[in-house]
Amino acid sequence: MLGFLIQRLFGAALVMLVMSALVFVGVYAVGNPIDVLLSPDATQDIRAATIARYGLDQPLWRQYATFLGNLLSGDFGRSFVFGMPVLQLILSRLPATLELTLAAVLAATCIGVPLGIYAGYRPASPVAKAVMAVSVIGFSVPTFWIGLILILVFSVELGWLPAGGRGATVSVGGVEWSVLTLNGLSHLVLPALNLSLFKLALMIRLARAGTRETMGTDTIKFARAAGLSEWTILRRHVLKLISIPIVTVFGLEFGSTLAFAVVTETIFSWPGLGKLIIDSITSLDRPVMVAYLVLIALVFVTINLLVDLAYAALDPRLGRGAPA
Amino acid sequence: MTEPVLVVRDLATHFATRAGVAKAVDGVSFALDRGEVLGLVGESCSGKSVTGFSLLGLVDPPGRIVGGSVRLNGRELVGLPPRELRRVRGREIAMVFQDPATTLNPVLRIGEQMRLAVVAHERVSARAARARAADVLRRVGLPEPEARLDAYPHQFSGGMRQRVAIAVALLHGPAVIIADEPTTALDVSVQAGILAEMRSLVAESGTALVWISHDLAVVSALSDRLAVMYAGRIVEEGPTALVLTAPRHPYTAGLLASLPSQAEPGVPLRPIPGQAPSLLRIPEGCAFQPRCPRAVPATCRVAPEPTGGPLRRARCHFPLTLDPAEAA
Numbered sequence: 001m002l003g004f005l006i007q008r009l010f011g012a013a014l015v016m017l018v019m020s021a022l023v024f025v026g027v028y029a030v031g032n033p034i035d036v037l038l039s040p041d042a043t044q045d046i047r048a049a050t051i052a053r054y055g056l057d058q059p060l061w062r063q064y065a066t067f068l069g070n071l072l073s074g075d076f077g078r079s080f081v082f083g084m085p086v087l088q089l090i091l092s093r094l095p096a097t098l099e100l101t102l103a104a105v106l107a108a109t110c111i112g113v114p115l116g117i118y119a120g121y122r123p124a125s126p127v128a129k130a131v132m133a134v135s136v137i138g139f140s141v142p143t144f145w146i147g148l149i150l151i152l153v154f155s156v157e158l159g160w161l162p163a164g165g166r167g168a169t170v171s172v173g174g175v176e177w178s179v180l181t182l183n184g185l186s187h188l189v190l191p192a193l194n195l196s197l198f199k200l201a202l203m204i205r206l207a208r209a210g211t212r213e214t215m216g217t218d219t220i221k222f223a224r225a226a227g228l229s230e231w232t233i234l235r236r237h238v239l240k241l242i243s244i245p246i247v248t249v250f251g252l253e254f255g256s257t258l259a260f261a262v263v264t265e266t267i268f269s270w271p272g273l274g275k276l277i278i279d280s281i282t283s284l285d286r287p288v289m290v291a292y293l294v295l296i297a298l299v300f301v302t303i304n305l306l307v308d309l310a311y312a313a314l315d316p317r318l319g320r321g322a323p324a
Numbered sequence: 325m326t327e328p329v330l331v332v333r334d335l336a337t338h339f340a341t342r343a344g345v346a347k348a349v350d351g352v353s354f355a356l357d358r359g360e361v362l363g364l365v366g367e368s369c370s371g372k373s374v375t376g377f378s379l380l381g382l383v384d385p386p387g388r389i390v391g392g393s394v395r396l397n398g399r400e401l402v403g404l405p406p407r408e409l410r411r412v413r414g415r416e417i418a419m420v421f422q423d424p425a426t427t428l429n430p431v432l433r434i435g436e437q438m439r440l441a442v443v444a445h446e447r448v449s450a451r452a453a454r455a456r457a458a459d460v461l462r463r464v465g466l467p468e469p470e471a472r473l474d475a476y477p478h479q480f481s482g483g484m485r486q487r488v489a490i491a492v493a494l495l496h497g498p499a500v501i502i503a504d505e506p507t508t509a510l511d512v513s514v515q516a517g518i519l520a521e522m523r524s525l526v527a528e529s530g531t532a533l534v535w536i537s538h539d540l541a542v543v544s545a546l547s548d549r550l551a552v553m554y555a556g557r558i559v560e561e562g563p564t565a566l567v568l569t570a571p572r573h574p575y576t577a578g579l580l581a582s583l584p585s586q587a588e589p590g591v592p593l594r595p596i597p598g599q600a601p602s603l604l605r606i607p608e609g610c611a612f613q614p615r616c617p618r619a620v621p622a623t624c625r626v627a628p629e630p631t632g633g634p635l636r637r638a639r640c641h642f643p644l645t646l647d648p649a650e651a652a
Contacts (some may be wrong), residue, residue, distance in 0.1 A: 218423065218427045225414065229444065237429050317478045
């Protein structure tokens, strides 16, 4: 187990190094931030001073080395635009995205998996067919369109839920959370719903495919021969057997939503990471872009590691966490 | 003589497929006394496994029991609502499957799987269920049952897994256990151990056993009576020793002649000519007629009815031998 962890951590460090280099070079190629930072009529002196201050006169490899050195001491640099440490900036936006993502992915899983299991268990029933129709819609209709429709229906026409913003927040542990207030929750519902539709469709498909495959096996037949009720078979046997692909997708979706909930955050003016990265790209705020992408890579690496650990716990045949 | 524990009458299970109706089981009748071991023998596709599943009401769609009756302890199982049938399964009639590698759930501990099987029929605490599971595992010859309960199936050998599956079947002390080729997937040496174990378990608990197999040698070592299946029907039935030494149906005789262990050294084996018919196209009349050396086409165009007493029957117009008891 320990050997496995060390091996994985070493791999993760390597991935991070490669990622940071790629990101750095990529962002370097996007454009020169000086053109955006300074007005075109700035004097040559000011221009030179600014370039020197941000270290933009150095060759690329040296800039990267400086960046890496600072990174190792926990310094991601300062935002050109906001003038504050990048890490602080990102961390201030993280809770908003985190709670949105968690709400969306958890809702999709908790609703999608039972629906999918049912659809796989009784594939010919009208309910199963309705569920599959919903999943097709979830897959094929674009997120921005559903977001606009949600706003139109629930905010504009019915007036039940707010159309944008985060609403009231409560500070817990120095971080602002919307989920803890009723008003904040009401702001969370629509964007979370919007984000979760695609994932819901995905979870339904996965659970359905897994259940259909599992129901035909001797394992289920043997459980039936022992007199287990269908409910127990679904809850204890099937759910556990189909959990591995579900956990995988849960992890991947969680990571990608955390990083790229851009469309939904923009439509619902949700002050999260997605909005931050879009704003940084338009203003060529290089430190924010680099730090953001590196952090996202870190998040993915961490999630993959956790998913692998979950495999070992879910399927004893993979052996690492199992008793001898 | 007490009432038989299991009485099967004219059981018929058909599969409606796109290519037609497959009559996997077509009029099977037999009775089983308490503690008796019946060997159900036949080639693949003879309908013997489907017969086993039909007894538990576990036929997968598109298969359906279309007729007949299965009486267990005097209670009719065919047509019983699913909820009540579930209460019977595992408690009064249990089943062991062919491949222990696929029957046990790979991601649940043995103890949990056995606990689920216990609480499916009885409201007992987890601790009591565990004690019961350990007790049954000990009875099927698993060393250190307490510790084994926390293991996963992949940590067992094939033979051990099959013992666990047998233990699951024994949990509630059922009146009948259907064993569908439970030793086929195992090594020969392991087979022998399980056969001996099964014999003594059945004898001590008074459980009746239907042992389904294609292997006459295995079945004959275990069973009191033999029933030979061909194309969805029992073509011959009788006490094991009599069926083996004086078969009446030409098919049984053919099976015996093709058995390596019965052959004289140096004499070539004599396989039955032709192939078992597809269940979609069972020949008219006597299904064995096209392969039968004794068939007289005009007579065999009519399906033969079982002849003989309740203990020794065959479906053949031209049976080979009359056993001494009947001849006398």
